[in-house]
Amino acid sequence: MSRTTNAAPPAPPAPFWPAPTDSDADRAGRYQRQRAIPRELWPLLALLLLLLFNYFFTPGFFQTEVREGRLYGILIDVADRAAPIMLLAIGMTLVIATGGVDLSVGAVMAISGAIAAHLVAEREQPLWLALLAALGVSLLAGVWNGTLVAYLRVQPIVATLILMVSGRGIAQIVGAREGQIIEIPPADHPGFAMIGNGSFLGLPFTLTLVAVAFIVVALLTRKTAAGLFIEAVGNNRVASRFAGINERLVTVTVYALTGLCAGVAGLIAASDINASDANNAGLNLELDAILAVVLGGTALTGGRFYLLGAMIGALIIQTMTTTILTRNVPVELTLVVKAIVVVVVCLLQAPAFRDAILRPLRRGRMQISGGGA
Numbered sequence: 001m002s003r004t005t006n007a008a009p010p011a012p013p014a015p016f017w018p019a020p021t022d023s024d025a026d027r028a029g030r031y032q033r034q035r036a037i038p039r040e041l042w043p044l045l046a047l048l049l050l051l052l053f054n055y056f057f058t059p060g061f062f063q064t065e066v067r068e069g070r071l072y073g074i075l076i077d078v079a080d081r082a083a084p085i086m087l088l089a090i091g092m093t094l095v096i097a098t099g100g101v102d103l104s105v106g107a108v109m110a111i112s113g114a115i116a117a118h119l120v121a122e123r124e125q126p127l128w129l130a131l132l133a134a135l136g137v138s139l140l141a142g143v144w145n146g147t148l149v150a151y152l153r154v155q156p157i158v159a160t161l162i163l164m165v166s167g168r169g170i171a172q173i174v175g176a177r178e179g180q181i182i183e184i185p186p187a188d189h190p191g192f193a194m195i196g197n198g199s200f201l202g203l204p205f206t207l208t209l210v211a212v213a214f215i216v217v218a219l220l221t222r223k224t225a226a227g228l229f230i231e232a233v234g235n236n237r238v239a240s241r242f243a244g245i246n247e248r249l250v251t252v253t254v255y256a257l258t259g260l261c262a263g264v265a266g267l268i269a270a271s272d273i274n275a276s277d278a279n280n281a282g283l284n285l286e287l288d289a290i291l292a293v294v295l296g297g298t299a300l301t302g303g304r305f306y307l308l309g310a311m312i313g314a315l316i317i318q319t320m321t322t323t324i325l326t327r328n329v330p331v332e333l334t335l336v337v338k339a340i341v342v343v344v345v346c347l348l349q350a351p352a353f354r355d356a357i358l359r360p361l362r363r364g365r366m367q368i369s370g371g372g373a
Contacts, residue, residue: 039297040309046295046341047312050319058326070199074322082318083206084109084265084282088289089296089310090217091142091258096293098234098254099302100149100156104141105262105289107167109282112138112266114175117182117276120189127191135263141167142259146252164286168278175276182276196271206268210311213261218307227305230254234302288317291342316341 054061064073088105095102112134119130141163148159175182186193198205221227232240233247241247262282269281294300295316296309320341324334347353 106282109266110171113270138263146255
């Protein structure tokens, strides 16, 4: 006679992967919420705070008037002065997205303005030919940088540093006459003066150039596979090559586009002062362009990029500069103030910092809701 037992069935084997804990679930939820927040939100908030500060403490900052069919005012001047930085930031965003950097954009600006001034004022060539030559040389300068990086495997910071140093010397040779800068009288060359001083639809013509460049690049990178190729190269250059992406062609293309954007910015700088100033044109603007890209949310390590964020970053830089000038802040404190604002914006973009700041608020909210229950 068999004897029955009431022993419990054996426990199922432990799963290979441990079950997620509450903390794991919380972290996953926070990650999803962070992904849902656009990266452009934080620089936009910083820009709004700067504008709000000027609204209360800078008289006339938002006042605009129409003269001869064009808007004038401090706010319009901020956007106008930010145009060269925004153009540089468009190209710099793509270069940084591939994991590189371009330190030569300021020198390329000087070369572009010098060539245009030389052909228009010295050689008395047609304006279209001068513009075509200036932009063509700027494009070739970008191709040179891209070739050094993509084919000769020179580090981007070294490859572009070569042109940064030599390019300004080339601009000084081309754009100087007996040691003096070449002047371009606006009365004799109204077409060239239109680039940096004209208006279109009541706004500075420089903003039209920025809008066209931004729309073209945004359509190319977001409506075609070009943007995915750029991000793939920035994430993993070797893996993208095995995936069938011509990473060398992508690298040369983004550097060439950056050179072209710098060429347009150089034409704006030369037209703005009606002269070719090879010594000061684009000086240190490469740093502002890199800073605008970082403020916009694009990581220097490459990968995903944010064009709109770079535009907002450029506006932040110029708004800070204008605010400092209008508030009569001592010159020696200018860089300190800008550095503080930049650090705050970068910290707000860091998920770990935001999580550390918001964690006490979440705990207090949970305790209140639990006590009420």
